[in-house]
Amino acid sequence: MRVLSGIQPSGRLHIGNYFGAMRQHIKMQEGNDCFYFIADFHALTSNPSPKEVADFTLDVAMSYLAMGLDPEKTVFWRQSDVPEVTELTWLLSCVTPMGLLHRCTSYKDKVAQGLTPNHGLFAYPVLQAADILIYKSNVVPVGADQKQHIEVTRDIAGYFNNTYGEVFVLPTDHIIESVAVVPGVDGRKMSKSYGNTIELFEPEKSIKNKIMKIVTDSTPVEAPKDPDKCNVFALLKLVASKEELKQWEDKYRKGGTGYGEAKKRLVEIIIEYFKPFRQKRAELEKNPDYVKETLAKGARRAKAIAQATLMEARRAVGLGDYYG
Numbered sequence: 001m002r003v004l005s006g007i008q009p010s011g012r013l014h015i016g017n018y019f020g021a022m023r024q025h026i027k028m029q030e031g032n033d034c035f036y037f038i039a040d041f042h043a044l045t046s047n048p049s050p051k052e053v054a055d056f057t058l059d060v061a062m063s064y065l066a067m068g069l070d071p072e073k074t075v076f077w078r079q080s081d082v083p084e085v086t087e088l089t090w091l092l093s094c095v096t097p098m099g100l101l102h103r104c105t106s107y108k109d110k111v112a113q114g115l116t117p118n119h120g121l122f123a124y125p126v127l128q129a130a131d132i133l134i135y136k137s138n139v140v141p142v143g144a145d146q147k148q149h150i151e152v153t154r155d156i157a158g159y160f161n162n163t164y165g166e167v168f169v170l171p172t173d174h175i176i177e178s179v180a181v182v183p184g185v186d187g188r189k190m191s192k193s194y195g196n197t198i199e200l201f202e203p204e205k206s207i208k209n210k211i212m213k214i215v216t217d218s219t220p221v222e223a224p225k226d227p228d229k230c231n232v233f234a235l236l237k238l239v240a241s242k243e244e245l246k247q248w249e250d251k252y253r254k255g256g257t258g259y260g261e262a263k264k265r266l267v268e269i270i271i272e273y274f275k276p277f278r279q280k281r282a283e284l285e286k287n288p289d290y291v292k293e294t295l296a297k298g299a300r301r302a303k304a305i306a307q308a309t310l311m312e313a314r315r316a317v318g319l320g321d322y323y324g
Contacts, residue, residue, distance in 0.1 A: 003032045003174070004137035006039035006079065006128075009056035010046065013063045014197035015270070016182035016190030019238050024141060024176050026068040034074040035135050035302065036064070038295070041079050041086070041127060045120040061291050063200060066281035077298030079131070084306040088130040091313050095159040096126050105148060113193060129153040133168045134306045141174040164316040167309075182238065183231040187215040200274060201281050208267045211235075212260075221258040232262045239266075239273045 038060050104125050111117050132140055132153050140150050150173040157168040181189050184196025198210050214232055219225050227233040227249050236248055251257040284291055
């Protein structure tokens with residue numbers, strides 16, 4: 001089963017990224033044909049600086065490799081290194097109804113968040129469809145809130161196949177069962193756009209400072225507390241053992257334990273949990289050429305498949321093979 005997913009280099013990855021998607025991506029390497037790419041074309045819709053694009057792309061690559069992505073098992077590359085996807089985007093654009101794009105909620109959501117509307121932002125579902133279809137992907141792991149992306153891709157593939165013949169595989173979604181919405185230090189969903197993240201590889205002192213500032217309610221130390229309404233406990237659920245988590249739950253409900261005590265323990269567990277990943281990341285930072293070559297090798301493998309699929313699509317619409 002071919003699994004495909006893209007990761008935008010829009011900032012440094014945080015523990016919400018890990019527990020929300022990265023961990024599942026790594027797990028799916030076993031027994032599947034995984035294709036994971038760094039979506040730098042998609043990142044351009046927010047007009048980042050050239051330095052940010054380059055720096056964050058390398059950062060995402062290092063982070064995934066440090067967290068356990070195996071380039072021998074998984075095809076891992078930078079999206080822009082396979083430009084065939086942009087040509088396929090145009091072919092798909094010519095069969096995609098405007099009404100389908102107008103119904104995409106993610107565009108409206110991003111504009112509501114303050115992003116300046118541009119054609120790339122509006123039409124990115126077509127590029128996303130090309131990303132998926134050009135590799136004949138069977139399954140795309142997404143969060144429940146991203147299910148519409150796969151439905152749109154299936155619609156676009158259907159329009160093309162109905163018009164020109166059966167060229168594309170219709171993918172299915174795989175809803176990632178995240179343990180929960182990972183709260184940021186301000187209590188909202190952890191997100192780079194909110195500036196409330198705990199980064200995977202930021203200095204330990206910074207991690208401690210952020211955790212100690214996590215928003216909690218004003219319940220006195222001596223009073224019982226509801227663990228299900230506590231941001232600190234929500235993060236403990238991600239990293240503590242079942243046995244320790246049960247102890248913390250009992251302490252909360254009994255009373256006599258302050259949030260500060262829980263925060264201090266959360267600092268210890270998070271630093272210990274990510275310690276082996278941080279060590280691997282430090283090794284990779286000393287050898288950026290290895291990371292770049294890994295992406296280049298992945299691009300060559302991805303490109304071979306992309307070229308074959310694009311040629312099918314070109315022939316189907318009447319363009320035929322390249323003359324050059």
